[in-house]
Amino acid sequence: MGSYILRRGLYTIPVLFGVLLTVFVLMRLVPGDPIALFYATGGVGDSGATAGSGGEVSRAALERLRESYNLDKSVPHQFVLYVRDVFRADFGNSIQYRRPVTDIIKDHAPATIQLTVAGMAVALVIGFGAGIISAIRRHSMADYSAQVFAILGVSFPSFFLATILILIFAINLNWLPVISNGIGPQLLMPAITLGAAAAAILARLTRSSMLDVLSRDYIRTARAKGLIESKVIWIHALRNALIPVITVVGLEFGSLLGGAVAIEAVFFRQGLGMRLVEAIEARDYPVIQALVLLAAVVYAVVNLFVDILYTYVDPRVRLTDQTAR
Amino acid sequence: MAGLVALILISLAAIFADVIATETENHFDIASEGLPPLAERLDPIDDWRPWGQRHLLGTDDIGRDVFSRIVRGARISLRIGFSAVTISLIAGSILGLVAGYFRRWPDMLISRILDVMLAFPGILLAMTVVASLGPGLNNAMLALGVAGIPFYGRVVRGTTLAARDLTYVRAARAVGMSDVRIMLRHILPNVVSPVLIMATLGLGGAILASATLSFLGLGAESPAPEWGYELSKSRNLLRAYWWIATFNGFAIAITVLSINLLGDGLREALDPQASSWSD
Numbered sequence: 001m002g003s004y005i006l007r008r009g010l011y012t013i014p015v016l017f018g019v020l021l022t023v024f025v026l027m028r029l030v031p032g033d034p035i036a037l038f039y040a041t042g043g044v045g046d047s048g049a050t051a052g053s054g055g056e057v058s059r060a061a062l063e064r065l066r067e068s069y070n071l072d073k074s075v076p077h078q079f080v081l082y083v084r085d086v087f088r089a090d091f092g093n094s095i096q097y098r099r100p101v102t103d104i105i106k107d108h109a110p111a112t113i114q115l116t117v118a119g120m121a122v123a124l125v126i127g128f129g130a131g132i133i134s135a136i137r138r139h140s141m142a143d144y145s146a147q148v149f150a151i152l153g154v155s156f157p158s159f160f161l162a163t164i165l166i167l168i169f170a171i172n173l174n175w176l177p178v179i180s181n182g183i184g185p186q187l188l189m190p191a192i193t194l195g196a197a198a199a200a201i202l203a204r205l206t207r208s209s210m211l212d213v214l215s216r217d218y219i220r221t222a223r224a225k226g227l228i229e230s231k232v233i234w235i236h237a238l239r240n241a242l243i244p245v246i247t248v249v250g251l252e253f254g255s256l257l258g259g260a261v262a263i264e265a266v267f268f269r270q271g272l273g274m275r276l277v278e279a280i281e282a283r284d285y286p287v288i289q290a291l292v293l294l295a296a297v298v299y300a301v302v303n304l305f306v307d308i309l310y311t312y313v314d315p316r317v318r319l320t321d322q323t324a325r
Numbered sequence: 326m327a328g329l330v331a332l333i334l335i336s337l338a339a340i341f342a343d344v345i346a347t348e349t350e351n352h353f354d355i356a357s358e359g360l361p362p363l364a365e366r367l368d369p370i371d372d373w374r375p376w377g378q379r380h381l382l383g384t385d386d387i388g389r390d391v392f393s394r395i396v397r398g399a400r401i402s403l404r405i406g407f408s409a410v411t412i413s414l415i416a417g418s419i420l421g422l423v424a425g426y427f428r429r430w431p432d433m434l435i436s437r438i439l440d441v442m443l444a445f446p447g448i449l450l451a452m453t454v455v456a457s458l459g460p461g462l463n464n465a466m467l468a469l470g471v472a473g474i475p476f477y478g479r480v481v482r483g484t485t486l487a488a489r490d491l492t493y494v495r496a497a498r499a500v501g502m503s504d505v506r507i508m509l510r511h512i513l514p515n516v517v518s519p520v521l522i523m524a525t526l527g528l529g530g531a532i533l534a535s536a537t538l539s540f541l542g543l544g545a546e547s548p549a550p551e552w553g554y555e556l557s558k559s560r561n562l563l564r565a566y567w568w569i570a571t572f573n574g575f576a577i578a579i580t581v582l583s584i585n586l587l588g589d590g591l592r593e594a595l596d597p598q599a600s601s602w603s604d
Contacts, residue, residue, distance in 0.1 A: 026457035151589070155582035157533055160556060160574030163563070167571070171564055194390050226373030258447020262537050266560075279540050280456040288456050290451055299446040 005308050012300045019296040020086065023080055027282045027285040068093075069286070082289075091290035096282045101290045104275060111271035114183050115190055119256050119263075122195030123202060124249070128242070130199070131206025135214065135241075136233060146203055153200025158259055160265040162193040180267040194263045198252040200257055205248055210241040243314045250306030328586025335580055338398035346393035347374065347381075350550050354388040359566050362391075383568040385559065391569055394550035395576050401551045402580060405466045406532040410524050412470025413531075417477025418520065422508050424478070425485025435478065442475040448534055455543045462551070465544035469531050480523060481516050488515040518595045525591050529584035536577045552577045 022158040050053055063072075069092065070078050085092065091101035131195075134146035169189065170178045181249055213219065222232045261273030279287035338345055357367045362383040372378060381392040390570050423433035442450060452536035454468035488494060489512065536553030538544035545551030547558075552573045 014437070015440050015444050018437065019444050023453055024442060026453055029457045030459075150586060151582065152578075155529065155533075155585050156578045157536055157540070157553070157574065157581075158554075159537065160570075160578060163556065163570050163574060164559060167563055167567055254446030256447070258449050258452075261448065261452070262540060265541055265557075275453065277543070278545060281460070282453060283456070285456075289455070292445070292453050295446050295449055296444050300444060 004311065008307055009304055012304060016293075016297060020083065020293055021079070022273065023289050023292050024082060027289055028075055028078075030283065030285070047206070069095075086293070092286040094279075094285045094287045095204055096279070096287075097186060097284075101286050103291065104287065105272065106295065108270055108272050108275055109267050111181060112264070112273060114187060115194060115260050115269060115271060116253075116256050118183075118187050118191035119194030119198070120253060122191050123198035123252060123256070126195065126199035127202025128206050128245075130203040131245075132210060132233075132238070132241075134203070135207045135210035138211070146207065150200045150204040153196050153203075156196070157262075158193050158197060159262045159266050161196055162263060165193060166191045166266075178267070180269050190263050190267045190269060193266070194256060194259055197259070198256060200250060202245060202248065206241065207247050209244050210237060213237045213241040216240075223225070239313065246306060246310055246313065249301040253302045257295050257299060326590060328590060330584045330587075331579070335399055335583065336403060338396055339403050342396045342400055345412025346390070346396045348393040350389075350394050350397045351548050352389065352393075357384050357388040358386055360384040360388075362572075368443050371384075374466065383511055383566065384573045385569050386562055386566065390467045391572055394555065395552070395572060396524065398550040398555070398573070398576060399554045399586065400579070401545065401549060402532050402535065402577070405462065405469070405535040408466050409469035409473060409531040412467065412530050413473025413477050413527065414520065414524050416470075417474045418481045418513075418516065420474065420478040421483075422485050422512065422516070425482040425507055426489055426504065427446070428486075432482075436482070439475040439478045442472070443479075445472075448472070448537060451534060451538065452541075452543065455538060460543045460546070462539075462545050462549065465535055465538045469534050472534075473527060473531065477520060477523060477529070480519050484516045484519060485512050488512045522588060522592045522595060525584065525588035529581040529588065532584070533577065533581050555574045561570030574586065 006037075066072050073081070082092075089102060091105075093099060094101055095103055097104065099318050130146040130149060134143035136142055166178055166189065169176045176189055177186050180190050214233075219232060219237055222236045223229075227236075260271065261276060263269070264271045264273035265277060272294075275287060276291045278284070279291065354368070357380070358384050360367075360380050362381065364383060365379050366378055366380065370378075380390050382395065383391050385391055385394075420435050420439070424432040445453065451465070451468040451472040454471050456463055458464035458467065485508075494507060494511050497511055535544055536551070536556075539551045539553035540557040542554075542557065545554040547554075555573040556570045556577075559566065559573070563570055
């Protein structure tokens with residue numbers, strides 16, 4: 001089992017390297033060079049490299065700027081330098097803010113982490129809760145409501161759900177603020193809207209997995225030997241029912257990371273998602289590269305953790321793995 | 326079934342948008358700014374349609390008829406959705422077939438590429454591609470198409486791996502049939518039903534994702550009546566004109582809902598092992 005996890009962990013390294021290469025290449029496909037583009041689109045900042053008259057950027061200043069971003073070197077050379085810097089946790093400077101990307105990440109990561117963790121909590125509580133209830137109370141009103149929720153949850157765009165909630169709870173009832181930063185009640189609407197789709201998917205899976213387990217022989221045995229129903233469900237059925245759901249939790253975490261971008265935009269939350277959208281609009285490629293890579297690393301680590309958890313709860317994985325791979 | 330009917334209705338609305346919509350999409354009239362749903366037109370016109378005298382879903386901040394714009398928005402969303410899914414489907418199927426059929430290094434190479442693409446969480450791969458191509462409706466479509474490739478690639482590869490050792494495939498190889506012919510005639514049919522289910526559910530996902538990109542300002546640009554973009558733009562008008570954001574949002578939700586219902590129905594019909602709500 002140790003070797004399985006080790007191999008699984010080692011494999012994420014070339015994959016992440018692939019992500020790094022992909023993002024790097026995609027950013028270099030941008031026609032023209034990013035510095036020139038940035039200045040051509042009127043992105044001149046308030047300070048620094050402006051020289052000459054009328055706010056025109058001088059050719060020499062641009063050249064210096066290009067050098068500082070290594071853009072005067074060949075593309076493969078740039079890549080080598082970039083990889084070296086990444087391993088030093090140096091993502092370069094943002095073109096639009098003229099400050100280290102790592103500082104931007106430090107400043108804005110908390111808002112995104114809070115949002116994603118809260119969204120995941122919503123997804124797990126509602127997803128598992130609704131799934132379990134609708135499996136035990138099959139064909140009840142609760143079950144049917146869960147079904148409706150499960151299909152609506154994956155069909156409603158998160159930003160639309162957010163807009164409806166804002167309209168009701170912020171504008172009409174005035175209970176919650178429209179703008180959300182930090183934690184507390186203001187995190188409520190963002191977390192619910194971010195977690196809703198994942199909750200719907202988890203509810204659906206939990207229900208079908210639970211129904212599958214409840215029809216197994218060992219459950220019948222447990223009931224036959226006179227175990228009370230709550231023990232049958234909470235001890236015998238639930239653990240086995242959640243095994244197949246765990247993998248999906250890891251994958252859904254990815255949708256949450258991506259979804260956080262839209263939710264931050266809706267609630268004007270000053271997180272990394274907002275910075276990413278801004279960076280894409282301004283073609284601030286050092287920021288884009290760093291943020292996408294960061295998201296991929298977090299996603300990979302979470303899924304690695306999920307896989308390790310999986311081998312713990314399901315002994316079959318570590319036993320059959322030797323022959324399977 | 327309800328999903329299919331709804332999707333057909335939406336498609337018909339998209340096709341006959343010019344007949345259904347009471348105004349051209351960019352017709353504006355500052356005088357009729359911000360009229361609520363069902364409001365009568367300020368400039369009565371001679372119109373054969375029973376809804377011709379009213380702004381069914383109100384007007385926006387420069388007096389454009391919201392209903393007419395939403396109906397036309399269906400064209401944009403369906404077009405993006407179908408195109409993106411087609412790109413993912415074709416590219417993913419080719420990669421999956423080649424990887425699963427030839428095994429060895431083509432499989433190694435393709436599988437690694439798909440793994441890298443899958444390592445981007447959620448909509449971030451599409452966003453990165455948009456970052457490279459630049460914002461815009463067509464670029465968003467292409468980006469979503471690319472982002473969908475690994476999902477189809479994986480499924481097709483798996484199905485192909487299972488099918489390549491079936492007796493009739495081996496027989497075809499034994500009689501000297503060419504690889505391309507075997508892939509297309511004998512393996513591809515095995516792939517159709519899982520991929521059809523994926524594509525249907527993927528269509529809903531693609532429409533949702535394209536609305537998200539437009540919402541973020543990375544897709545449609547003014548004055549396109551794209552639903553996600555309209556919703557985003559009208560958010561600061563929420564207090565005064567709630568209907569603009571609300572109806573555009575419902576347009577996305579209802580379209581995606583009907584596609585998801587259809588996809589679920591297909592899955593139940595085509596995949597006997599699928600777990601569904603109705604079991």
